[in-house]
Amino acid sequence: MKQLAIYLFVLLCLSGCETVQPWERGTLAKREMQWQPDPMETSLQAQVNSSKEASSGGQGAAGGGCGCN
Amino acid sequence: MASRPGDKHPALLALTSSALLLPAYQGVRADAPPEFIELGTRYSKYEEDNTQGSKTFGGSSQRYEVDAAQFHLLAPVLDSWAVAVDVQWEDMSGASPWFVGQSLDGGPKVIMSGASIEDTRTEVSVTTRYYYDRGNAGFNYVHSDEDDYESNAVALDGAFNSADGMTTYSAAISTSADDIEPTQGSVPTNTLKDNKDISSAWIGVSRIVSKNAIVRFGLAYTYRDGFLTDPYKKNDRRPSERNEWAFSTGYRQYFFWPDGALQADYRYFDDDWGVASHTLDLAWHQNLGERTQLIPFLRYYSQGEADFFANIADTDKRHYSDDYRLSSFGAVSGGLRVRHEIGNWALSAVGERYETDESWGVYSGQESPALVNYWRYSFGLDYIFR
Numbered sequence: 001m002k003q004l005a006i007y008l009f010v011l012l013c014l015s016g017c018e019t020v021q022p023w024e025r026g027t028l029a030k031r032e033m034q035w036q037p038d039p040m041e042t043s044l045q046a047q048v049n050s051s052k053e054a055s056s057g058g059q060g061a062a063g064g065g066c067g068c069n
Numbered sequence: 070m071a072s073r074p075g076d077k078h079p080a081l082l083a084l085t086s087s088a089l090l091l092p093a094y095q096g097v098r099a100d101a102p103p104e105f106i107e108l109g110t111r112y113s114k115y116e117e118d119n120t121q122g123s124k125t126f127g128g129s130s131q132r133y134e135v136d137a138a139q140f141h142l143l144a145p146v147l148d149s150w151a152v153a154v155d156v157q158w159e160d161m162s163g164a165s166p167w168f169v170g171q172s173l174d175g176g177p178k179v180i181m182s183g184a185s186i187e188d189t190r191t192e193v194s195v196t197t198r199y200y201y202d203r204g205n206a207g208f209n210y211v212h213s214d215e216d217d218y219e220s221n222a223v224a225l226d227g228a229f230n231s232a233d234g235m236t237t238y239s240a241a242i243s244t245s246a247d248d249i250e251p252t253q254g255s256v257p258t259n260t261l262k263d264n265k266d267i268s269s270a271w272i273g274v275s276r277i278v279s280k281n282a283i284v285r286f287g288l289a290y291t292y293r294d295g296f297l298t299d300p301y302k303k304n305d306r307r308p309s310e311r312n313e314w315a316f317s318t319g320y321r322q323y324f325f326w327p328d329g330a331l332q333a334d335y336r337y338f339d340d341d342w343g344v345a346s347h348t349l350d351l352a353w354h355q356n357l358g359e360r361t362q363l364i365p366f367l368r369y370y371s372q373g374e375a376d377f378f379a380n381i382a383d384t385d386k387r388h389y390s391d392d393y394r395l396s397s398f399g400a401v402s403g404g405l406r407v408r409h410e411i412g413n414w415a416l417s418a419v420g421e422r423y424e425t426d427e428s429w430g431v432y433s434g435q436e437s438p439a440l441v442n443y444w445r446y447s448f449g450l451d452y453i454f455r
Contacts (some may be wrong), residue, residue, distance in 0.1 A: 020277050022234060027281050028303070032193035032354035032362070033321045035275075035285065039268075040111050040155075041406070041419060041447065047408050048115060052441055054339035054372050054395050055346040058315030061226070062269035062291040064211055064245035065192060065220030069133060069165045 085153035122437035133163035168303035177380040237300035265295025343376035373432030397434025417449035
């Protein structure tokens with residue numbers, strides 16, 4: 001049921017988007033509009049959080065672990 | 070509106086993302102390799118607060134601190150390929166919670182590991198990526214080596230744009246083989262040598278909402294199998310399997326006034342150990358002229374405790390743990406990122422404070438005396454061969 005609600009939410013969001021032509025996407029290419037503007041910073045922050053909390057990942061495949069305490 | 074001269078190429082950002090977090094986010098466009106070689110380095114300091122004397126046997130105790138250095142190289146190869154190499158080196162020292170005992174007044178108190186732990190970790194990651202008309206595909210290998218832990222992981226990922234370029238579909242899979250050989254020293258360990266495997270899959274979709282907004286959704290599944298216990302904890306025996314699910318979503322909205330963008334990300338995590346969590350990340354990316362950015366950020370995290378967690382572990386049970394990381398708690402962290410570009414160079418700095426409290430969470434449970442608070446600082450330098 002929870003997954004169904006998620007899929008419906010996704011479909012709802014996708015159907016509500018306006019068409020943006022390629023030449024209108026300059027703003028979307030800005031640094032601040034990227035999912036990870038600073039990958040090295042994001043990587044380190046994620047590593048610290050995952051070593052101090054019981055949850056991790058969700059932004060991609062998990063990869064390997066470490067003995068971080 | 071054209072990008073500023075200092076803006077990175079979206080595809081370049083997509084590749085660097087994959088290099089460091091394994092296949093992760095893809096930018097708006099996923100079908101063009103980077104145009105220039107890029108170098109970057111970061112130095113970071115992580116420092117935990119001392120454990121409060123009232124919560125420990127033996128008085129206040131110094132906890133963990135880590136010095137970390139990161140290096141990054143990204144280069145286009147031929148017309149349709151790119152390669153990224155990332156190296157991370159860490160030096161760790163300090164004490165960590167060993168177990169939790171009951172004080173005379175009945176309350177739980179933590180016993181620290183005592184003698185200082187010393188360890189170093191080196192991680193090398195190599196990513197190759199091929200770009201085609203409607204997307205890209207990448208292969209990533211990561212090797213991580215510590216005195217007591219070694220990991221080898223590989224991952225494949227791909228991204229595919231819809232015909233109108235409004236939607237990007239992404240997927241990734243990864244697997245790793247990890248070996249654990251605890252250092253024998255100040256505290257007895259609960260294994261001499263063991264291993265575990267991690268397999269993971271992820272699917273995602275990002276969609277242009279308007280000229281100034283983009284949204285994404287992702288679903289991840291991770292399976293861990295093997296020795297999942299913390300070898301340095303006295304009262305710790307965890308199941309040998311763990312199934313994890315995570316749903317994530319993100320949103321970016323640009324505002325012409327005041328020339329800034331809202332960055333919002335949310336994750337819901339759930340597993341078969343009974344742990345569930347909510348994570349909300351918010352950041353405001355403020356441009357100050359063409360070359361300077363100020364980025365204040367705030368993170369809220371709340372997790373529910375594992376089924377087998379207890380402050381005073383019942384070691385007669387099949388599985389048990391008094392590890393504070395499996396307890397219920399809430400955490401709030403915030404900080405500031407600053408970035409300034411000078412020609413082809415970019416300087417960056419980050420400061421972050423992280424604080425925890427059982428009462429800040431949305432899940433009920435026992436308050437662990439070992440919850441951690443910390444400071445983190447980072448300084449960076451990037452160069453692009455334009």
